Amino acid sequence: MTNKISYQGEAGSNSNIACTERFPDMEAVPCASFEDAFAMVENGEADLAMIPIENSIAGRVADIHVLLPESDLQIVGEHYLRIRFDLLGIPGSSIESATEVHSHIHALGQCRRMIREHQLTPIIAGDTAGSAREIRDWNDPRKLSLAPPMAAELYGLEVLSTGVEDDPTNMTRFVVLARKQALPIRAQLPEDVITTLVFQVRNVPSALYKALGGFATNGVNLTRMESYMVGSTFAATTFMVDIEGHPEDLPVRLALDELDFFTWEVKVLGTYAASEHRHKMTAEFV
Structure with missing residues (x-):
């Protein structure tokens, strides 16, 4: 164990703040690029990486949806940071x-x-x-x-x-990455769990409708979905989704079985405890 966590950016950046908030006892190591931050964990130079994945105003963070599925890392946690400038x-x-x-x-x-x-x-x-x-x-x-x-x-x-940002609710969601390992079993996690996965569908009518049907019929909630094209042919679309639940949960297991039937490939990027911030957001909209 190195007791280090890598991040993209310079000292004093929001990613640095996210590291110190979530892991105050770890040494936060700045990296010039996302690739460098990933590599530190893959090479064993750091135990974890703190990577921004989406912002409430700017949307998804470019490149992460491509880098993460191709890496040898998996998501082991999430952290929400209120953005201040x-x-x-x-x-x-x-x-x-x-x-x-x-x-x-x-x-x-x-x-x-x-x-x-x-x-x-x-x-x-x-x-x-x-x-x-x-x-x-x-x-x-x-x-x-x-x-x-x-x-x-x-x-x-x-x-x-101070506080010159236009929107006082501006928030960035980070994911915590570690070297790839066996997914934690259900008993190792709290009740509220998020599973992130990617899958690819054919570029044909109703492909996405059929792929997502299993989540609807089994009552599995999707909290996030992003799409992007794969390769230069524009013939297939990859989707990255967050769902509530663990792959061992019966509804999730049944939904994934249906998803597998209608897609080329399904890859689980991580199963991890949901952030407390999700409870606050849910309470505000109930």
């Missing part, structure tokens, strides 16, 4: 004298009102925390950063405005 500048700077704001493209898109209000020019950076580091290095009061609260202290920047 502060406006940062070098000491002595001010919003009034600034002309540019730098951050990840998603962060810029989630803080449009503030950017428009102060007539700042948005500049895309590779990472939210990375933009804070660049602002420190440039030492230019005309350039500001949109970054998570942790970044200000890490990079010695001044907080010019």
Whole structure:
């Protein structure tokens, strides 16, 4: 055991915050790319990886739906992070004298009102925390950063405005990845369980309807479904879905049997305890 957890991004990023929230006793290791974060776990350099999979505003995180099924990793947990952004500048700077704001493209898109209000020019950076580091290095009061609260202290920047995101309910769902292993048996998990799987259907009429019919007839709830094309022929579609339940549960077992009949391939990416945040979300809409 290394007691390390890898993530994509720089120190102070939202992925870094997610690691420290969920696993405060583990060493969070930054990686330049998702592939590098995956590789650290696959090579045994880290025990876990914390990977964002979807955002309540921006939707799914690009590339993960392709990388995850092809990796030697599986999902062993999930974590929800409330996304917050502060406006940062070098000491002595001010919003009034600034002309540019730098951050990840998603962060810029989630803080449009503030950017428009102060007539700042948005500049895309590779990472939210990375933009804070660049602002420190440039030492230019005309350039500001949109970054998570942790970044200000890490990079010695001044907080010019807090909570500048447009939507206070902005949330990102992360999945926790580990090296592939046998799925935990039902008795090892709590009652509320999520199973993530991918399957491929033919590009013919009613293919998806027939594939999903088993979930409906057996009362299995789907909480998420994403689709994407496979290869260059545009002749087959792969779906990634989250369902409530364990493969050992009778309704899930029957649904998966039907799914297998109408698809080319079904691959379970992980079965894991549902986050407490799901209960809060469900209570709000009941």
